[in-house]
């Protein structure tokens with residue numbers, strides 16, 4: 536006869552292998568039962584083009600030509616229409632709630648929209664919610680978020696006073712797997728519009744995914760970090776200075792890179808001082 540404890544262990548192992556790494560409730564929830572299926576229009580393996588200019592003097596060419604992902608009736612096209620129609624951050628949050636073009640929404644517990652002060656001078660954009668953020672419905676609340684808070688505090692920034700935070704993806708990929716290109720393409724119009732509506736004075740892109748997708752660059756974060764770019768929104772308003780830096784989760788795994796991250800923070804502090812932006816000295 537099968538040992539029931541061995542069978543239970545085998546079942547748990549199977550769940551772990553499938554990416555089910557935590558229990559979030561006493562009973563199972565079939566999230567697929569009532570969810571409307573996302574559109575099945577094919578998505579091109581590239582993000583929609585963005586208009587990002589290099590610091591100077593060379594403009595950065597847009598490398599991603601329009602493809603099937605840009606079809607007006609595809610997920611990315613639907614996302615662009617929904618995001619573009621939002622005239623305020625609240626309307627954008629509602630647009631995301633009503634958007635069914637990304638399968639990640641089906642498995643996520645919460646839509647993670649933002650934290651901090653809307654309209655703050657500094658906007659941080661990370662990659663995607665993890666388990667803690669998915670549960671809380673807020674970005675950067677887990678261990679990497681705590682390190683991010685300490686890093687920000689070291690230069691007089693905090694989400695209570697002068698920082699606004701969001702992610703490229705508003706939904707947690709199950710088991711923290713890498714998002715697919717289709718999922719990224721369907722979410723990018725929302726974060727682009729999000730930045731436009733939040734209209735920060737400066738953007739800080741943490742981690743390779745955030746920097747590469749929002750700057751439309753192919754280099755890794757090691758090459759992008761510490762550099763300034765001009766981020767241009769889809770509506771073509773004034774460019775926003777954007778600094779790429781390491782993700783705090785990477786710094787937790789590779790503490791030797793903290794010196795580089797500290798240089799980036801000092802560059803940000805200099806930029807803020809030159810721009811006359813007041814810092815929160817009590818946070819330091």
Ligand code: URA
Pocket residue numbers: 661662663664665668673674675676677679680702742784
């Ligand atoms: N990592 C991110 O990029 N974003 C979060 O919100 C949490 C962890």
